[in-house]
Amino acid sequence: MKPAHDLQPAILPLRLDRASYAVGGTTLLAEISLSIEPGRRLVVMGANGAGKTLFLRLCHGLIEPTAGSRIWANGVARAAEQAMVFQRPVLLRRSVADNLDYPLALRGVPRAARRETVARTLDRFGLSVMASRPARLLSGGEQQRLALARAWAMQPQILFLDEPSSALDPSATRLIEEMIEGFSADGITIVMTTHDLGQARRLAQDVAFLHRGRLIERAPAGTFFAGPNAHEARAFLAGDLIW
Amino acid sequence: MDGPFTTALSLIAAGDAALLQIIGLSLRVTLTAVVIACVIGLPLGAGLALARFPGRGAAIILFNALMGLPPVVAGLIVYLMLSRSGPFGDLALLFTPTAMIIAQTVLILPIVVSLSRSVVEDLWAEYQEQLRSLGAGRVRAVPTLLWDGRVSLLTGVLAGFGRASAEVGAVLIVGGNIAGHTRTMTTAITLETARGNLGLAVALGIILMVLTLTLNAIAWGAGQWARGRLG
Numbered sequence: 001m002k003p004a005h006d007l008q009p010a011i012l013p014l015r016l017d018r019a020s021y022a023v024g025g026t027t028l029l030a031e032i033s034l035s036i037e038p039g040r041r042l043v044v045m046g047a048n049g050a051g052k053t054l055f056l057r058l059c060h061g062l063i064e065p066t067a068g069s070r071i072w073a074n075g076v077a078r079a080a081e082q083a084m085v086f087q088r089p090v091l092l093r094r095s096v097a098d099n100l101d102y103p104l105a106l107r108g109v110p111r112a113a114r115r116e117t118v119a120r121t122l123d124r125f126g127l128s129v130m131a132s133r134p135a136r137l138l139s140g141g142e143q144q145r146l147a148l149a150r151a152w153a154m155q156p157q158i159l160f161l162d163e164p165s166s167a168l169d170p171s172a173t174r175l176i177e178e179m180i181e182g183f184s185a186d187g188i189t190i191v192m193t194t195h196d197l198g199q200a201r202r203l204a205q206d207v208a209f210l211h212r213g214r215l216i217e218r219a220p221a222g223t224f225f226a227g228p229n230a231h232e233a234r235a236f237l238a239g240d241l242i243w
Numbered sequence: 244m245d246g247p248f249t250t251a252l253s254l255i256a257a258g259d260a261a262l263l264q265i266i267g268l269s270l271r272v273t274l275t276a277v278v279i280a281c282v283i284g285l286p287l288g289a290g291l292a293l294a295r296f297p298g299r300g301a302a303i304i305l306f307n308a309l310m311g312l313p314p315v316v317a318g319l320i321v322y323l324m325l326s327r328s329g330p331f332g333d334l335a336l337l338f339t340p341t342a343m344i345i346a347q348t349v350l351i352l353p354i355v356v357s358l359s360r361s362v363v364e365d366l367w368a369e370y371q372e373q374l375r376s377l378g379a380g381r382v383r384a385v386p387t388l389l390w391d392g393r394v395s396l397l398t399g400v401l402a403g404f405g406r407a408s409a410e411v412g413a414v415l416i417v418g419g420n421i422a423g424h425t426r427t428m429t430t431a432i433t434l435e436t437a438r439g440n441l442g443l444a445v446a447l448g449i450i451l452m453v454l455t456l457t458l459n460a461i462a463w464g465a466g467q468w469a470r471g472r473l474g
Contacts, residue, residue: 057372060376062372062375062376080378083376083377084376086372086373086376089373090369090370090373090374092387092391093390093391093393094390094391102377102387103377103378106377106378106379106383107378134472150377154377
């Protein structure tokens with residue numbers, strides 16, 4: 001399938017300009033500046049509590065920077081052509097097909113086009129056999145695949161993924177990674193967090209390394225894994241505790 | 244002399260016309276009131292769960308407190324509204340089934356509002372970021388959350404039905420317990436007991452309880468089925 005964003009105004013690159021996020025005087029993200037380029041797979045790494053999830057939520061527009069700014073290329077505050085898959089995605093208490101249909105209906109896609117997109121999405125991700133099953137009763141791996149399929153059906157230009165396979169076994173994880181690579185092949189820009197170093201090595205084209213809410217390293221994957229500059233990142237790769 | 248239970252069973256077995264009329268009216272009044280209370284109360288409760296406005300806390304406390312509104316007081320209020328000198332006196336609704344429906348709606352509404360607020364509030368906590376991410380704002384989230392909370396909401400609707408079908412004070416005051424016109428099971432029980440006509444009173448009592456049991460069994464079964472089916 002051709003990604004529909006050939007027809008839409010480009011929302012990328014997404015730029016963060018010294019974006020910070022603070023709650024009650026505690027700075028959780030500090031002056032992050034970076035540009036997310038279209039068509040790349042960026043993996044956000046860092047220890048627990050480094051601010052990876054917050055970073056995704058900030059980019060996605062679920063939270064607003066308390067200082068600095070987030071700028072989409074088309075100038076809007078929160079672009080519609082983006083999607084996010086949460087670490088624990090919420091599936092609605094309805095069938096698999098209806099879960100795919102729901103965000104399309106929210107976007108005002110006409111019924112006939114929705115039915116076609118849903119069918120194509122089910123087919124592409126091998127979910128057709130479970131189309132009418134209640135989404136909440138799927139296995140963990142199936143639920144995660146549905147969550148990714150739901151995001152794909154929205155035809156986003158950029159997709160944020162928060163620990164997309166953190167609770168899955170290796171075979172389910174491989175399916176998820178194949179899906180992510182497929183998205184990438186469709187031209188969807190990927191920004192994802194993972195604590196799985198192997199997964200980061202397999203999927204990353206670029207790496208952003210966060211440490212205590214700061215972006216301390218941003219490099220192409222090859223350079224980063226060969227030897228990052230920041231000693232916290234080196235320690236992280238070596239498996240040391242960096243507190 | 245036959246005991247009240249014998250009388251009750253023979254009345255039920257004979258399909259007594261007056262008895263059937265009373266049962267029919269009771270069901271019509273209560274079910275209509277439940278439907279109206281749901282149409283108003285479900286969106287209102289969901290709105291109360293999602294909206295943030297000054298006085299929201301007070302509104303929540305008010306609806307919670309109104310769940311305990313004594314039926315006679317609800318009846319009295321509706322009576323004052325509908326009586327000839329009241330603001331809606333011209334409609335001539337007092338002592339009609341419509342007045343009884345209004346009074347019972349007043350009784351059920353707080354239950355439906357409070358329960359749907361609590362159900363939707365809990366769901367919203369879980370769904371909020373996901374729905375925002377998918378593109379649903381607070382207003383659009385209301386039908387989604389009500390639908391996803393449908394199993395839990397059924398319990399509240401049932402509690403409303405239970406309250407309305409069991410109460411006697413409100414329908415007695417605004418309906419007047421007129422035979423063949425506004426006599427319901429509960430008002431008939433009151434009257435027949437006072438008259439010493441225990442057979443009919445017990446018969447009605449048995450029917451009322453069987454109806455309530457049946458309805459609860461159906462609802463419970465539907466809930467179990469839906470939980471298994473929907474997760």
